[in-house]
């Protein structure tokens with residue numbers, strides 16, 4: 415491309431983005447960075463980097479809240495040089511978003527084995543001292559982050575985890591190569607393209623008209639009850655998955671279903687949680703708990719659930735075993751809140 419053409423194209427794209435709404439311009443810009451390796455590499459020059467170590471994000475604590483610092487390319491290069499790392503490692507970063515002003519944001523893990531650089535992983539404590547923060551497990555920090563940082567970091571972690579686990583082609587066994595943005599990996603020998611994946615999970619709040627059904631697994635924190643959740647089987651529709659999961663876990667048949675909302679959930683791997691309300695026929699409410707899946711399940715009255723919702727989530731505090739509900743960030747909380755505010759939401763015709 416000639417210099418003149420390069421400048422003309424940039425001008426054209428500047429005016430093109432100026433004509434769009436901020437949101438549309440952002441999505442078009444991110445799309446361009448995913449498709450065009452050169453544009454993405456250029457965006458790194460003026461971009462900002464969130465750092466991770468073995469999938470734990472770098473956080474700085476201020477009072478009860480955590481904040482996620484961002485670093486410029488120059489700061490990152492200096493840091494790598496200080497720890498005897500080559501800057502090739504930056505090629506492992508993945509695009510995770512951009513600001514309204516089109517500052518591209520990337521995530522880079524300094525603890526995982528690098529596919530671009532031969533250098534060993536950087537020692538965590540030295541790095542933490544240098545960066546004046548700590549690499550904190552997301553499970554620990556998630557509920558003390560603001561919503562924007564929480565969703566950006568969970569997405570970044572999911573993408574970094576996916577790349578770490580998909581370094582080889584499952585057909586040829588050859589190493590796969592990521593594109594600059596990290597939106598896909600390609601096997602150089604047979605050109606198979608691999609895209610990051612999420613597992614669809616249905617989460618259902620079952621109601622009998624006046625009560626709702628909540629359950630707990632033995633792995634849940636003490637006293638916490640939630641809506642019924644389960645992975646979709648291959649070939650299933652959401653409706654079929656809801657029907658099967660409720661039958662499998664508590665031995666009931668649901669008859670009406672209403673979609674509520676969805677959420678990306680990072681634990682233990684990336685899931686797309688699809689939340690629904692459902693009803694059972696009045697009189698067909700006898701629960702048979704599948705003890706291979708659940709520790710306990712039961713019907714809870716509107717008052718009991720409304721009282722539990724008003725309680726502050728003890729997720730990060732000492733749990734005394736009394737009945738409590740998932741924290742606000744979890745879609746289960748939203749689903750239960752919706753039912754408490756409008757119990758009729760699960761009795762609409764399907």
Ligand SMILES: NC(=O)c1ccc[n+]([C@@H]2O[C@H](COP(=O)([O-])OP(=O)(O)OC[C@H]3O[C@@H](n4cnc5c(N)ncnc54)[C@H](O)[C@@H]3O)[C@@H](O)[C@H]2O)c1
Nearest residue numbers: 613615640643644645679681682685687740744745746747
């Ligand atoms: N965000 C929320 O509000 C919320 C609330 C409840 C559960 N969840 C999440 O929903 C997910 C599913 O819930 P569950 O554990 O009750 O599911 P589940 O009832 O399907 O039981 C889990 C079992 O399903 C099998 N399974 C089938 N496909 C799987 C896959 N792709 N990945 C892993 N296991 C698979 C495994 O044998 C596993 O032990 C969990 O990861 C949990 O973290 C989120």
Ligand SMILES: [Mg+2]
Nearest residue numbers: 642643644707
């Ligand atoms: Mg389940």
